[in-house]
Amino acid sequence: MSWNDGSRVPWPASDIAAEASSGAVGLDVDDDDLWSRPPRRPVARDLPPTGRGRWPVVATIVALVMGATVLIGLREKIVRNAPATALAYRALGLPVNLAGLELRGVRSRVEIDGGRKVLITEGEIVNIRRDENRTPPLTLTVRDSNGLQRYAWTAPAPKTRLQPGETIAFRARLASPPEDGAEVLVRFARLAAAK
Template sequence: MLIVCPSCSSRYELDAAKLGPAGRKVRCASCQTLWHVDPAQENFPEAPSAAETQALLNEELERASEIDAQISAVASEHTDTVEPPPPPPRKPGKGKPSPAKGAKTGQSHPRRAATFVALGLGGAVLLGLLVWQRNLAVRGAPQLAIVFEKLGLPINIRGLSFSAVESGLVEDGQNRFLVVEGDVTNISKGRAPMPPIEVAVKDAAGQTLYTWTTEAPRPSLEPAELVRFRARLASPPEAGKSVLVRFTSAKPKGLASAH
């Protein structure tokens, strides 16, 4: 079924079977609006037809052709052949100048400029592709993540986002527990697998005192679907001042050893 955000009109595909008889709350990946989706609703916008999809594809192909034509036109302006200057008049008693050498020298500068222009355009196009598909670029070369972070470009390979994360101490008789909970939203346009969640306890200086891993509340999330997670640690470090929550590929092994 197709759902539409009531705030910004963003569209998402959602499996109606995942809603259940009472419906479910979902969060918009674009504007973070939270609303309830009722499985009995019938006024959903229709999905685009095959003809509309093909028209959009043709429009994107035309734009790509126009960009290629503009790049070719700019490159051709710098690769026009420049006629070499006429040889100097022959003087008595002097050696005969070499026309071939003079012609080669006269043509080297425009060719070199055209090469620099072509390299510059190629680099600009490559950089644009890397920024546009930065998530795919980081999957292939993880070291690029640092570069994109310094440029202020967000990287989210998993397509999952934490929000409303809270932590607090709970005492149960003689026992003392640290409880950490929050929301996880699928901000991608497809189903996203949900890996285990790692929680780190940090001191006032930001040093990690203790980490542990907990199972995800659900194996995967549909687009724009939101789920609540909860993790608990018995006898947390006394010097703990904050927690850091992130996804990890490690499997939960109970309580992790202290750092």
């Protein structure tokens, strides 16, 4: 104990009292009442956690991963049966190529041949499937600077079937192309017809 001035005053030995009790504090119950009652059953909040709450979460995560894997792995079949899903796959960065063919290195130029202009479009057709693939004709469209179609024609593919991973060059010519043509769009004919 200390006073306001910081000096200490020793406790007088005669003022200290101590008492000990082994009974419950604040209960007016004697020992006979405590032992005669049936034991209290544990309440759920008293029990330790069993871990059962995690299994539904783990099962849900596993189901989502498996479902996503199936949706990605079977995307070509899904798009073939529900074409509208192609936009969703494209938005996710997983475009679907139902033809199994790709056009690569496409370029166009205008040349003079016999005194008249000729539009020449060249590129490659690649079979990206693991099996032999049919090659449809090509549809070429000349568009103006506003993106409007000025002229369209169909050119046969150089080969009707491609082996797995095979690449073949194509070349299409158009005599007297439109003067206001600015670009050439190349597609496979069956895909152009489906759209």
